[in-house]
Amino acid sequence: YCFGAEFRRFSLERSKPGKFEEFYGLLQHVHKIPNVDVLVGYTDIHGDLLPINNDDNYHKAVSTANPLLRIFIQRKEDADYSAFGTDTMTRKKNVLSNVLRPDNHKKKPHIVISMPQDFRPVSSIIDVDILPETHRRVRLYKYGTDKPLGFYIRDGSSVRVTPHGLEKVPGIFISRLVPGGLAQSTGLLAVNDEVLEVNGIEVSGKSLDQVTDMMIANSRNLIITVRPANQRNNVVRNSRTSGSSGQSTESSLPSSTPNILANFLQGEEESDEEDIVIEDSGEPQQIPKAAPTNESIESLTQIELLHESTQNGFLPSSEMNLNHSAGSISMEYEVQDPDHKSLEDGTIITL
Amino acid sequence: MRRFLRPGHDPVRERLKRDLFQFNKTVEHGFPHQPSALGYSPFLHLMAIGTRSGAIKLYGAPGVEFMGLHEENNTVMQIHFIPDQCQLVTLLDDNSLHLWSLKQHSGASELREEHRFTLKGPPGSPPSATQITAVLPHSSREVLYLGTESGNIFVVEIPSFRVLEDRTITSEAALQRVPEDYCNRRSCELVEALREHPKNPDQILIGYSRGLIVLWDLQNNKVTHHFLGSQQLENLYWQRDGSKFISCHYDGSYTQWPVSSDNRQPEPLENVVPYGPFPCKAISKIYWQTTKNGLPYIIFQGGMPRASYGDRHSISVVHGSQQTAFDFTSRVIDFFIIFSSEPTAGFDDPSAMVVLAEEELVVIDLKSAGWPAVHPPYLASLHCSAITCSHHVSNIPLKLWERIISAGSKQNVHYSNMPWPIDGGTNIAPDPPQRDLLLTGHEDGTVRFWDASGVCLHLLYKLSTVRVFLTDADPNDNMNTLGEDEWPPLRKVGTFDPYSDDPRLGIQKIYLCKYSGYLAVAGTAGQVLVMELNDEDAEHVVDHAEADLLQDQEGYRWKGHEKLKTRDGPVRFEAGFQPFVLVQCQPPAVVTSLALHSEWKLVAFGTSHGFGLFDHQQKRLVFVKCTLHPSDQLALEGPLSRVKSLKKSLRQSFRRIRRSRVSSRKRRGGGGNASEVRGPPFGILSVQEANAKFDPDALQEMELAPVQRKIEARSAEDSFTGFVRTLYFADTFLRDSSRHCPSLWAGTNGGTVYAFCLRVPPAERRMDEPVRAEQAKEIQLMHRAPVVGILVLDGRSTPLPEPLEVAHDLSKSPDMQGSHQLLVVSEEQFKVFTLPKVSSKLKLKLTALEGCRVRKVTVANFGSCKTDDYSENDLAVLTNLGDIQIISLPFLKLQIRYPCIRKEDVSGIASCVFTKYGQGFYLISPSEFERFSLSTKWLVEPRCVVDIPEVSSNNHVHTRSGVENAARKSRAVKHWNWCPQARVVKCKLWLALLVSQ
Numbered sequence A: 001y002c003f004g005a006e007f008r009r010f011s012l013e014r015s016k017p018g019k020f021e022e023f024y025g026l027l028q029h030v031h032k033i034p035n036v037d038v039l040v041g042y043t044d045i046h047g048d049l050l051p052i053n054n055d056d057n058y059h060k061a062v063s064t065a066n067p068l069l070r071i072f073i074q075r076k077e078d079a080d081y082s083a084f085g086t087d088t089m090t091r092k093k094n095v096l097s098n099v100l101r102p103d104n105h106k107k108k109p110h111i112v113i114s115m116p117q118d119f120r121p122v123s124s125i126i127d128v129d130i131l132p133e134t135h136r137r138v139r140l141y142k143y144g145t146d147k148p149l150g151f152y153i154r155d156g157s158s159v160r161v162t163p164h165g166l167e168k169v170p171g172i173f174i175s176r177l178v179p180g181g182l183a184q185s186t187g188l189l190a191v192n193d194e195v196l197e198v199n200g201i202e203v204s205g206k207s208l209d210q211v212t213d214m215m216i217a218n219s220r221n222l223i224i225t226v227r228p229a230n231q232r233n234n235v236v237r238n239s240r241t242s243g244s245s246g247q248s249t250e251s252s253l254p255s256s257t258p259n260i261l262a263n264f265l266q267g268e269e270e271s272d273e274e275d276i277v278i279e280d281s282g283e284p285q286q287i288p289k290a291a292p293t294n295e296s297i298e299s300l301t302q303i304e305l306l307h308e309s310t311q312n313g314f315l316p317s318s319e320m321n322l323n324h325s326a327g328s329i330s331m332e333y334e335v336q337d338p339d340h341k342s343l344e345d346g347t348i349i350t351l
Numbered sequence B: 001m002r003r004f005l006r007p008g009h010d011p012v013r014e015r016l017k018r019d020l021f022q023f024n025k026t027v028e029h030g031f032p033h034q035p036s037a038l039g040y041s042p043f044l045h046l047m048a049i050g051t052r053s054g055a056i057k058l059y060g061a062p063g064v065e066f067m068g069l070h071e072e073n074n075t076v077m078q079i080h081f082i083p084d085q086c087q088l089v090t091l092l093d094d095n096s097l098h099l100w101s102l103k104q105h106s107g108a109s110e111l112r113e114e115h116r117f118t119l120k121g122p123p124g125s126p127p128s129a130t131q132i133t134a135v136l137p138h139s140s141r142e143v144l145y146l147g148t149e150s151g152n153i154f155v156v157e158i159p160s161f162r163v164l165e166d167r168t169i170t171s172e173a174a175l176q177r178v179p180e181d182y183c184n185r186r187s188c189e190l191v192e193a194l195r196e197h198p199k200n201p202d203q204i205l206i207g208y209s210r211g212l213i214v215l216w217d218l219q220n221n222k223v224t225h226h227f228l229g230s231q232q233l234e235n236l237y238w239q240r241d242g243s244k245f246i247s248c249h250y251d252g253s254y255t256q257w258p259v260s261s262d263n264r265q266p267e268p269l270e271n272v273v274p275y276g277p278f279p280c281k282a283i284s285k286i287y288w289q290t291t292k293n294g295l296p297y298i299i300f301q302g303g304m305p306r307a308s309y310g311d312r313h314s315i316s317v318v319h320g321s322q323q324t325a326f327d328f329t330s331r332v333i334d335f336f337i338i339f340s341s342e343p344t345a346g347f348d349d350p351s352a353m354v355v356l357a358e359e360e361l362v363v364i365d366l367k368s369a370g371w372p373a374v375h376p377p378y379l380a381s382l383h384c385s386a387i388t389c390s391h392h393v394s395n396i397p398l399k400l401w402e403r404i405i406s407a408g409s410k411q412n413v414h415y416s417n418m419p420w421p422i423d424g425g426t427n428i429a430p431d432p433p434q435r436d437l438l439l440t441g442h443e444d445g446t447v448r449f450w451d452a453s454g455v456c457l458h459l460l461y462k463l464s465t466v467r468v469f470l471t472d473a474d475p476n477d478n479m480n481t482l483g484e485d486e487w488p489p490l491r492k493v494g495t496f497d498p499y500s501d502d503p504r505l506g507i508q509k510i511y512l513c514k515y516s517g518y519l520a521v522a523g524t525a526g527q528v529l530v531m532e533l534n535d536e537d538a539e540h541v542v543d544h545a546e547a548d549l550l551q552d553q554e555g556y557r558w559k560g561h562e563k564l565k566t567r568d569g570p571v572r573f574e575a576g577f578q579p580f581v582l583v584q585c586q587p588p589a590v591v592t593s594l595a596l597h598s599e600w601k602l603v604a605f606g607t608s609h610g611f612g613l614f615d616h617q618q619k620r621l622v623f624v625k626c627t628l629h630p631s632d633q634l635a636l637e638g639p640l641s642r643v644k645s646l647k648k649s650l651r652q653s654f655r656r657i658r659r660s661r662v663s664s665r666k667r668r669g670g671g672g673n674a675s676e677v678r679g680p681p682f683g684i685l686s687v688q689e690a691n692a693k694f695d696p697d698a699l700q701e702m703e704l705a706p707v708q709r710k711i712e713a714r715s716a717e718d719s720f721t722g723f724v725r726t727l728y729f730a731d732t733f734l735r736d737s738s739r740h741c742p743s744l745w746a747g748t749n750g751g752t753v754y755a756f757c758l759r760v761p762p763a764e765r766r767m768d769e770p771v772r773a774e775q776a777k778e779i780q781l782m783h784r785a786p787v788v789g790i791l792v793l794d795g796r797s798t799p800l801p802e803p804l805e806v807a808h809d810l811s812k813s814p815d816m817q818g819s820h821q822l823l824v825v826s827e828e829q830f831k832v833f834t835l836p837k838v839s840s841k842l843k844l845k846l847t848a849l850e851g852c853r854v855r856k857v858t859v860a861n862f863g864s865c866k867t868d869d870y871s872e873n874d875l876a877v878l879t880n881l882g883d884i885q886i887i888s889l890p891f892l893k894l895q896i897r898y899p900c901i902r903k904e905d906v907s908g909i910a911s912c913v914f915t916k917y918g919q920g921f922y923l924i925s926p927s928e929f930e931r932f933s934l935s936t937k938w939l940v941e942p943r944c945v946v947d948i949p950e951v952s953s954n955n956h957v958h959t960r961s962g963v964e965n966a967a968r969k970s971r972a973v974k975h976w977n978w979c980p981q982a983r984v985v986k987c988k989l990w991l992a993l994l995v996s997q
Helices: A020-030 A055-064 A092-100 A182-186 A208-217 A257-268 A294-312 A317-324 A338-345 B011-020 B171-175 B180-185 B398-411 B633-668 B674-678 B684-692 B696-704 B846-850 B906-911 B960-971 B981-996
Strands: A038-043 A049-052 A071-075 A123-126 A136-140 A151-162 A165-177 A194-198 A222-227 A276-279 A284-286 B021-030 B035-041 B046-051 B055-059 B065-069 B076-081 B087-092 B096-105 B108-118 B132-137 B143-148 B153-157 B191-196 B203-208 B212-217 B222-228 B233-238 B244-249 B254-258 B270-272 B283-289 B297-302 B313-319 B322-328 B332-338 B352-357 B361-365 B387-393 B437-442 B446-451 B458-464 B490-492 B507-512 B519-523 B527-534 B538-540 B543-548 B571-573 B576-586 B593-597 B602-606 B610-615 B620-626 B708-711 B724-732 B741-748 B752-759 B772-780 B787-793 B821-826 B829-834 B840-845 B854-863 B871-879 B883-888 B894-899 B919-925 B928-935
Touching: A020 A038, A020 A055, A049 A055, A136 A182, A151 A194, A151 A208, A165 A182, A194 A208, A208 B708, A208 B846, B011 B021, B021 B894, B021 B919, B035 B087, B035 B332, B035 B352, B046 B076, B055 B076, B065 B108, B076 B132, B087 B132, B132 B191, B143 B191, B171 B203, B171 B212, B171 B222, B191 B233, B203 B233, B212 B233, B244 B283, B254 B283, B283 B332, B297 B332, B313 B332, B313 B352, B322 B352, B322 B361, B387 B507, B387 B919, B398 B458, B398 B527, B398 B576, B437 B507, B446 B507, B458 B576, B507 B593, B519 B593, B519 B602, B527 B602, B538 B576, B543 B610, B543 B620, B571 B576, B576 B602, B576 B610, B593 B724, B593 B741, B602 B724, B602 B741, B610 B724, B610 B752, B620 B752, B620 B772, B724 B787, B741 B787, B752 B787, B787 B854, B821 B854, B829 B846, B840 B846, B854 B906, B854 B928, B883 B928, B906 B919
Parallel strands: B035 B076, B233 B283, B322 B490, B543 B576
Antiparallel strands: A038 A049, A038 A071, A123 A136, A136 A222, A151 A165, A151 B708, A165 A194, A194 A222, A276 A284, A276 B772, B021 B928, B035 B046, B046 B055, B055 B065, B076 B087, B087 B096, B096 B108, B132 B143, B143 B153, B191 B203, B203 B212, B212 B222, B233 B244, B244 B254, B254 B270, B283 B297, B297 B313, B313 B322, B332 B352, B352 B361, B387 B437, B437 B446, B446 B458, B507 B519, B519 B527, B527 B576, B538 B571, B593 B602, B602 B610, B610 B620, B724 B741, B741 B752, B752 B772, B787 B821, B821 B829, B829 B840, B854 B871, B871 B883, B883 B894, B919 B928
16 A cells, blocks of 8 residues: 655756646656555655645745755555654654555544645644543654744642642643634634643642743643633543553553653654754755764664653553543542553663 | 773772872852841951851951851841950841851861841740840940840840840830920830940940930849930940940931030030031941041041032041042942050040942051052952952962062052051961962953962952943043032942943963963954053054954844954053954954963964964964855854843843742841841842842742753754864874974864964064964764863873963873873763874763753862872863862773752853863852862961850850751851852842932
């Protein structure tokens, strides 16, 4: 169901790119796939994978070629729409792995309403399946858009259920949305939403300035978990489709979340913000990641190992059920985390 | 199983970490902030200073010092040593008394609070009944006499603080047999002074504020003499033989009274107004000291003519025909005279006068002709001009050390040769392991060189850059040029001078090469001076060069200050560091980074506009690089554009003061008590006081106030992206992996790193061929955070040595075989890249994980306390939260974290410097450095013994919990509050104006 790693290189006259239909035909011809419906995409200057499906974006694509235009072609029925959009090509290997081994990242079947491939995502709700219903994890794609993130946070206090009963604890809240900003345009964040996590790190116990710095440090790929002030628009849990295999359910447990998720996210975004180096006043290039050598293996494996453990060290579903039955009030559980325990009992290997 | 590996749980490493790292705040250097009381023990030869924040510090011989902190953080009002004991009593402004003692513990003496006590009156009595105004520790060492506002004198036993009610001296008893008309005219009022008779311990002299003085017999519990003073009393002093005493008064007069058994109500012998006849200020303290030659020393504080000299802080010394009014730079807190205290000696024979002023300690040698000042070995006023930057250099070669000391000694010829007169206790700390220099740059264009090897931070040498420039102030316009016959005979003493002639002179960056003696100093108006150490005076021309950092950019207009005007022709420089070249940056913006390579003879400097490289051998500019972003308008407008924010911060700090004043008033309840009445008038002090009392609750409250923070990604258009934060020289592989070459690295506020390949001609052709530079690399960190550190690690992952370090055999040659790595530290991340091809290898995203940002970073060498042969290099990092983190090299693993500075203490965090061996300094007030150590091996802390000549039997054994309590207290975190130094000075100026209007 995939073309595999098949590459073709050909040239076009830049000044006269012609029509999309012709180009599409050319592609089918070059790849000898005349009767297959395909999605065509290209990498723009930001490294994003963007679609080519009409004359306008085709012309745009050709005009950005510098000097090569890299085009990706996927068979339509297998296409992974999520591959398009922000940050995609900078994480080239992730995209490729998505494309080449989609079973690794089994996504929910997409219900195509319009043509999502025509747009660049600006935000998404993620991890719906693993979070309590009262929480919402929002990812803002700043990169590639000119819109400001556009929100403000403030100190405040919230009531939390603790083993000692109801307690008022300090918290961080969204205080203002800038009109026309990314945050406002998504509709996923609102004034008075309580911020619980920033890129997987809990904010409790951190000062407003610390949380500000964390958000700005993550601003290129900001994932914030909030408890919306308005709880009526929450995703209803039982709409969860069977397509989700119950992966990575552990992160709803506050006690184990920070470390693991942090490393997970770190691993995920590992290559999404490559620095640029200009050698000898030449062309800017993205800095490649050095191949791990023996001397650096200690720290590198750490990330990978933890990454691995998040994928394999799932909690038994019974633990999850307990969590689900909790209803809509956010509860702080004192749940013994078996994953955590095993880490401590595990043999320690020194490299 | 490998997946179960967790960071930081390797037991071998954990054990090693314990042998390497340990956090201690070891000693406070400098002059105590806001001193409020002074005490001296002629028996122990120890001096005690109390502060407004409740600290008490004891000083003896150099290296002998103790520090204690009252739990209440209240102002220390009075300090009294118990005669012939290792004990002292402090009185705080909450009317509590505290007994402290020096006890030996595992070989060293420790200062501990033993007891506390608050005098309580009978139920229903007003608070003034027990408000203590005078304290007299009796020579019997058994009791304290406590004079109060009500005029009654209470007697308490020490150390138990039990009130001996039957021995209370009521004002009624003292007034018996006082003539009716005198009594009617003036009531007794509060007890102003209590003095024990020098020969007869059964008699004490009691002075009441309205002028009545009585001699009280303790045996018979009655008044023996009445002295009917007519002026409001300030203080009393017994003459040595007890035949006379002196009283000093509010109207600027002093009176001598005879004491004899014939006349029980004598008339005064003489009444003198030394600076009359016009109205004078009060004389608040007086000494009358006898000498062998018969002429007494009369020493008194104040008494200046009110109209013309009422604003002077003076102490006058009169000896026969000699009279000098020492004019201090700040308010005199208190003073004492060191004189012969041997009971067998017939005369006082004063040797020195020790004066505690608000901002400095001044000691005057009274034995040498001309009464010169003595150079104090400690308690240096670091802030005599505000500190603008610091630079620490470890392990100074002996040769350079001696040359600096010799240059300094030539500056100190006007000081007395007298050995330091306060010489109590014995310093038993081991000799400092190495010679360390701390260099402080000041607002007035000076650089001070401090001996930072040991416990006493001692000024070695002061360098002034002012001579290079033409300033408004004429150096000959000296305050001391008063004629011989001037009256009063004022003489300025002290060095505190916070008012800078020209703020552009301020020193911003310092770099000293300890091997070559080259020093580079850069300032506020874009001036970079390169200096060389010369043991002789010299007159020479300073070469000038301009570095136009805007070069090809057009249409920019600098709206900031102008560059400093330079002096034409040869300039005379005293022995020491003498500038030989001045590089002037254009526009003359503040120099933000500086690096010197003494082997290549190159100096690199950066401002908010760009950076440049200067060859100080050939005196030629090698290149400049503009780092400005075209849209960065702010950087061009100069410091003026920051006026707005300064104004805002001033406003905020005033609001804070107002707020804290309200809350402190609330806490005090009744208000209007003695301490407030006696407090300084509104103005300079109340600002500082308010800051000092700025309590944590108010802080909490402020933090929870509805402030909001904008969340926005850093963009390339942010202002000040071109600001050069760091410069670094390295001999490394920049172009290819086979050839290494000299290189210069620069990091900016916008997250850009520039690398230049340098070609330095070999030594024999150094003057013939130009140094060449070529840009080799430019790295843009995508997170765009300011780059605060750049470092190259050699093939063994060891940081490259300093220039000339290898040539002097003090470091192994760097490994040029293995591949080098580049470490870039931004405020948010640590990143290791390979070289010569820049590929990212490792990173630690500190801010994304912890929400803190890097403020200072240095490589430090940590030795193991267990074995001599193990040491490693790590990064010592200070964050904006005031935490110190140690991060391993080259793997960037967090080793340990210590809270060090309060995160609100922005100035403290900004002032921090690390040493190369895991110690550090930061300002806890404008005048004090706290020294800390992260190392188990390098620890400089006071360790001293105060011998108790005779252990008295009534020394009770305190409980264990008491010991722990006291120990905890002495370790307690000190909450100092103060404005950022520059702001303090500005507030002062402003308020001074306000008051004078």
